[in-house]
Amino acid sequence: MSSKKKVAFYTLGCKLNFSETSTIARRFEEEGFDRVDFAEAADIYVINTCSVTENADKRFKTIVKQAQKKNADAFVVAVGCYAQLKPQELADVNGVDLVLGATEKFKITDYLNDLSKNDFGEIHSCEIEDADFYVGSYSIGDRTRAFLKVQDGCDYKCTYCTIPLARGISRSDDLQNVLKNAKEISERNIKEIVLTGVNIGDYGKGEFGNKKHEHTFFELVEALDTVEGIERLRISSIEPNLLKNETIDFVSKSRTFVPHFHIPLQSGSNEILKLMRRRYMSELYEDRVNKIKEVMPHACIGVDVIVGFPGETDALFLETYNFLNTLDISYLHVFTYSERDNTVAADMEGVVPKKVRAKRSKMLRGLSTKLRRSFYESQLNTTRQVLFESENKEGYIRGFTENYVKVKAPWNPELVNTLHTVELTHIDDDGLVRLEFAKDLV
Missing domain, CATH: 3.30.750.210 (Transcription Regulator spoIIAA)
Incomplete structure (x- = not known):
């Protein structure tokens, strides 16, 4: 392979996908490829897909088009969860040359002997039992x-x-x-x-x-x-x-280890939890939250919740809403239920209309904003340690405290990737804690 070959990566989905993209990218670098940003022209574009996001296929097609605009002759590879679940669907997308499943993605360079464009996407996908x-x-x-x-x-x-x-x-x-x-x-x-x-x-x-x-x-x-x-x-x-x-x-x-936990709940209704085949009831969940707050009153607790699951009546949704409202938690990640092929739930009765799902999702996102604001307010006039990040956003540098309060301070490149002990004193109009920095340094 020519050392001049350039490869670019795009990652959809979770932190796990990001870690795996990094590992795959290092494999390319070890074999003499130059890694470039996805917005640049490259010889190979690797798209790490996700099956959780709604409209995954539409999102994927958009990203393939972005790659083709940069280089119409580039070799396009799809890997990740969606590539394992629906390889043919991705292989049929115009411009895709190669689709690799769950085990094949880590041997990606073995499949790149010929970077000529294919008329049809080639699939190498294992049975998931082989993973x-x-x-x-x-x-x-x-x-x-x-x-x-x-x-x-x-x-x-x-x-x-x-x-x-x-x-x-x-x-x-x-x-x-x-x-x-x-x-x-x-x-x-x-x-x-x-x-x-x-x-x-x-x-x-x-x-x-x-x-x-x-x-x-x-x-x-x-x-x-x-x-x-x-x-x-x-x-x-x-x-x-x-x-x-x-x-x-x-x-x-x-x-x-920092006082921050993210604990999936999915539903506050025991009836729905049973339909979901979760391995706990709401009482255990409440016990976990209470235990954390008992030993770490300042801990941040994030919660995953799904709205619109089959069988979720208005009354059962309100059970979830009220349960979340009584817990000492800090924010929500709200997912609107969408049917997935080859899952038990896809064939369940009691389908919730999409408009109702959207309305419930909006209600919980509003609750999340309220919970986060309340948690931030509880942290005012406390001393915390902030790790600053690298991006300049509208003249501010941002960072997170150990318990996941998002703060901002006037941009200063010397703060990037540094830890500072500060006092949290003021919540800005955008909901972040603003530091004057020199004043707030303890």
């Missing part, structure tokens, strides 16, 4: 934080979810390899690591369908806390039934 090995990944595109993949796949059978079909069984990275990757990240002067996976609380299951846990998630947390050079560790998302007291207590006293 039984683990590939460690981490993203280092951002100077401030890295996404470190520790686990992949899922053994849960939630009735709305295609992730097990797209990513296979639950399996984990070896603990020593996770620590090695964390050390590599720390040596690049990256201050924060976000742990990511499909179901990270299930960490410890080996490869090849081995259900035995070699290590527990708690042991992973304990070990990572000892890695030198990492200022912050953040748990991205963890199932409530897998978030144990020992982990919460450890985080409350940890050197590096």
